[in-house]
Structures are given as structure tokens and as C-alpha cells.
Amino acid sequence: MSNLVQAPEGVTGQGFFLTSVEKAVALARKNSIWPLPFATSCCGIEFMATMGSHYDFSRFGSERPSFSPRQADLLMVMGTVAKKLGPVLVQVYQQMAEPRWVLSMGACASSGGIFDTYSVLQGIDKVIPVDVYVPGCPPRPEQVIDGLMKIQDLVANESLRRRHSPEYKALLAGYGIE
């Protein structure tokens, strides 16, 4: 039974189990994150290794990389994003349904990396909000898994009302995203 997740805190009795909706939802969300790989370069190759059987990304409940943003929970941006690609990334993000999380993998996606130049976006957080940054050039699969587990922590501990909070709306408004 070691491959089952732990039940959340609650009251157990004969034939029933009581817990809060928030904890039950968090448990479900945390262990069924569908990632949308937005891979543009070498970090994408490293992600392919992470997805493969050796590192087995799927064991975190991310069995199905969703190549449609409408069914994805986690946007994984991996690789250099040129300024020309910026609006495309924003559009992909906008097409995702709430709640949505963003993981920025590698130096380029996080800060522009070595491409300190006119044509490259100096970090995707210039156009969309980012939850977890994974450093490295490229990061090893272990780091990507660590990043995903950080996302899982965020998902598990996020309030169900966070996406309706004025702070969150202000954050999106700061990026000009509705």
C-alpha cells in the first residue's frame, strides 16, 4: 500500500471519515497535476528524460502531459523564450483554466540565461506569473522533480479561495491578464 497517498487529517469512525473539503480537494489536485510542457530548447530535452521511465515523472500523478492548455493544470516553460514568442506564451497561459500553476525551468526561462540580448525575453515572469523557478542550464531531472514537488506543496496548501482573492486578481491585472 506504500504507493497510495496518505489520507488527510480527519475524524475516522465506523463506516465514515470526516475531513474538510479543502483538504480533500487539495489531496486530489496535488496528485493529479496535468502538466503542459512548453518546451523550446535543451531544457525540453532534459524534460523528456524526466518524463521517461528512468525518472518517471508520472509517479507524481502527472501521467498525462496535456498538450491542450485547456485541460492542463501546470504550465512548464522550458527553454529560451524569444520576445516574439512572449505573446504566444501569454495566450497559452490565458487559455488554461483556473487553478493554474507555472513552473519555469532553467536559466533561460527564469532570467534569459546566457541570452542577454535584444531578441530574448529576460525571464518569463516579465509576461506571466511564475510559481516555481528551477535553476540550471539545463537542470538535471532530479531538479525538475524537486520543482514539481514544490508545485505539489503549493497545490496542497493553497486556499480554495485564493483565486478569488483581490491579491490574486491584482497580480493578474499587473500582467494585463484577465
Place this chain on the structure above:
Amino acid sequence: MIEQFQATFSDHIIAVEASDMPTFVIRKESVLPVLTQLFKEFKVQFLTDLCGIHYPDATPPMLGVVYHLHALTTNTRIRIKAFTPVSEPHFPSVVSLFSAANWMERETYDFFGIIFDGHPNLKRILNEDGMTYFPMRKEYPLEEGTRTDKDDAQFGREKIT
């Protein structure tokens, strides 16, 4: 053939440069007539490359266009250069002669801001449409100004203020 070319176009040629291939500097106004005559009479019908060049330190600062041409029937290569002041960045388009020039002239416009008169669709091709400058001109800082994570001390230089 090169001697013949030199004799034919003697009034167009400003300078002949010693290089790995015959290189002629011609006036900007001569570009279209010379290339047309080369195409029709000398069968120089392949445009290998077209690119821009910027000399910011010349007086006045100059923008140039370099044409690399290839006559496939005789396997002869020619390089043609022409210049214009930065203040007047207009060149005749050669798309009517070489279809290959279409995207190359767009690229040259994109990076150097050289306006090719007569081009059917002169707009940016590689950079984002909203860009307000021409990045390959040698008048901009090499590094991206929006970068916030760089510590100049780590790069052996003082903080630029």
C-alpha cells in the same frame, strides 16, 4: 568575364576591392541598372546573399548593402557593394530581378532599417513587430536593458548608473 564586366560598367564603379572574389563598390543609383544588365547579358542569375552593413564611424555614418552574385553557367562569383548615408536609408529593391531578395531585403530592413523602395511587402521578418529600433546597427548597447539579475561586480566592471 570580370575584365569585360569592369569595362562595361566603368562609369558605375567607384572602387575595386582586393578580396577573395571580385568586389566592386558602385553608386546606390547604379544598383538596379547594373544588376539588371548583369542578369541579362552576363547571365549572373543567382543571388547568393544580400545583407546590410553599418559604418557608424564614417563621415557621414554610412549604411551599406552587399550583394553576393553567382553566375552558374560560368561559375563566376561577384560581390557588389553600395552605400548610402544613415540619414537617407533608401535603396532600390531588386525583388523584380531576384525573388530570393524578398526575404533577404526584409531581413536587412529588420536589422538595419534600410528601406528598399519597390519591395512588395517590406515589414519585419525575424523580430517582433512592435520593435522600435534596428538592432544590428552599431549604436545600441550589446546587453538587454531590462535585465535585473546581473551584478556588474561579477563581470569585472563598475555598476553602470
